[in-house]
Amino acid sequence: MGSEQIRRWESGALAHAVTDPFGQGPVPWLRGNVTYFDDTGQVVPWYVDGQAHPPTSDTPRVPAPRSAGPRSADDVRRQIKGFTSTGAVAPGEAVDFHITVDPPQEFAVDVYRIGHYGGDGAAKITTSPRLSGIVQPPPLTADRTVSCHHWWLSWRLQIPSYWSIGAYVAVLTTADGYRSHIPFTVRDKHPADLLLLLPDVTWQAYNLYPEDGRTGASLYHAWDEDGRLLGEAEAATTVSFDRPYAGAGLPLHVGHAYDFIRWAERYGYDLAYADARDLHGGHVDPTRYRGLVFPGHDEYWSTSMRRTVELARENGTSLVFLSANTMYWQVELGPSPSGVPDRLMTCRKRQGPGRSVLWREIDRPEQEVIGIQYAGHVPEPHPLIVRNADHWLWEATGAQEGDEIAGLVAGEADRYFPRTPLPEHEERILLAHSPYTDREGALRHQETSLYRAPSGALVFASGTFAWSPALDRPGHVDTRVQRATANLLDRICKRD
Known part of the structure; x- marks a missing residue:
């Protein structure tokens, strides 16, 4: 596979999908140096600037980064990719991360909460211990449905009771400086003025993971044997939440939700948070x-x-x-092969027998x-x-x-x-x-x-x-x- 093809798939938002016409990436707050492990084995996060604060006797020396900046993992080499097998969680519950690392090496997870934070757009809440990365098995595919539900558990994050509800992003970084992301939501049942609903069902519809020219499929596209991108007629009709998001690991259009969150939190609106699947499952x-x-x-x-x-x-x-x-589009949500609810989404679109699943064409515009x-x-x-x-x-x-x-x-x-x-x-x-x-x-x-x-x-x-x-x-x-x-x-x- 040529380097041109690999580069074509690194973005996680191929031109076939609805492109983001706004230029700026979904997480403009991700900037600065790569997370890496220093000589003492400690994780040094990407936002630490060794030049800005000269070390004193109380501050540890921050060595120079090992590379000029973070390198984005891709779906061809799968340097580091992951997903959570839990939907939105409440404080006191746990988030289960399933992560593949190739070649196997140590990695760390920095967890950020999206918000205003003086204009930064996010704040680092915690960092995992050093974790041992393994190469997980290849994704399973059946009728173009791609699933990684068989991946081993890599890290369980217990959400403390004092954490704020909100939209979070886990930033995964390998020892050699490759990075990927996993979004997740912390919700609570406490009353608030406004309930913000993150569109995770739509995010998954557009997810072409793995964007490798062979096995990936979304509700829009799949690949043929020659690595050509096929359209809706050959796309998946069922997609799984048990897989990473393509490219850098953030869903297409995730930035639109983050734009609103940063603005609303800056001006003090009283927000609760949930995912679309919470709305579906009656959790809110x-x-x-x-x-x-x-x-x-x-x-x-x-x-x-x-x-x-x-x-x-x-x-x-x-x-x-x-x-x-x-x-x-009207969709159905169903359980995973192991029975976990709402881990598979089906939308037949115009494939096969039966009625269209456009709301407006079933007399419910x-x-x-x-x-x-x-x-x-x-x-x-x-x-x-x-x-x-x-x-x-x-x-x-x-x-x-x-x-x-x-x-x-x-x-x-x-x-x-x-x-x-x-x-x-x-x-x-x-x-x-x-x-x-x-x-x-x-x-x-x-x-x-x-x-x-x-x-x-x-x-x-x-x-x-x-x-x-x-x-x-x-x-x-x-x-x-x-x-x-x-x-x-x-x-x-x-x-x-």
Whole structure:
């Protein structure tokens, strides 16, 4: 296999998938020197700068890093890759990590929590002891479903009772400086104003692990015998959560959730955290919260997820959809071969007999929940055009009627479909109407929607991928979007 092919797969986000039009990686806080083992065998984390603080008698000497910077593991050589066999966990529970290391050597795990932290974007919470890495067996494949459920347990992290709930990232680093990542969620049942739902079901739908030109498969793609990428007709119909994420180990679009988290924690919003599978499995009660926030691309929904959200809305819990193309495909979640619930996801798409699994084609269009629905891809970023600028959402943003917010319609877009039923509502308004050109050169438009359900719940849909990055992603922040989002959340949280 040539080096050109290997390089092609290192990113974890091949061009076939919905690309991130925002340039910045999902974790801009990962910077600085590689984690490595010093001469005394101690782990020195990547953020320590040996030059910034000259050693004193009380501070240990930090030797120079062994390489110029971290090297990203890939799915061809699998220098270090891993996953957790647990879903979201509560303080007092344990996270089980299954990790392969090739060649076998010692490695360490730095655990970070995503947040504001003075602008850093994350804080290191703990570091594992030095761990012995082994080469785990190759992934098992059956009908294009790839699973690593047979990997040995590498490390069990007991979550202390005092840890904050939130979105976490485990950064895996080998002794020779290769790095990979594993995201996980710490949740709790305590009440909060807002429940943030991380779209792990959609993350897995796009996961092509292993991106090796042979065995990897997602709900979008698989490979043929010659290493060519095949489309949806030959893709997997069932994918497993028991495997690493492709490339560097972070899901496609994970940054959209992290953008929202950094912004919301900076301004002190009272957040609880859960995964989409928690919503599916009944592990969270949405009616305990004033609002549910869906911060990123959230395309794949089970019947249980949708029913739970509809009941929450009917009970007065507001819904905030900060991306686009939400609730598009219907999926089923099932147990792993060993019986662990919700470790396999099936979405037949248009393969084989039976009905389509598009919600809108089984007479349950997503617009009935969201207020708008998916319209199509946006090949190049376009401006969002403000509409109804006198509405309270745009208050104190400085936005005037017809103003353009550059680049805010990007990735994918939603709009109102006049022939599709609307949800029951007391009032409803469109807050943006933005023309853009699709891949075929046809003129289309994006819309941003807000309605009030009979229960009093507010349901907001941004209708674009670019809303969350505009909250806190370097190079994409827009103060009008920040203030509009604050206006919305303050009203939902009943802040003065």
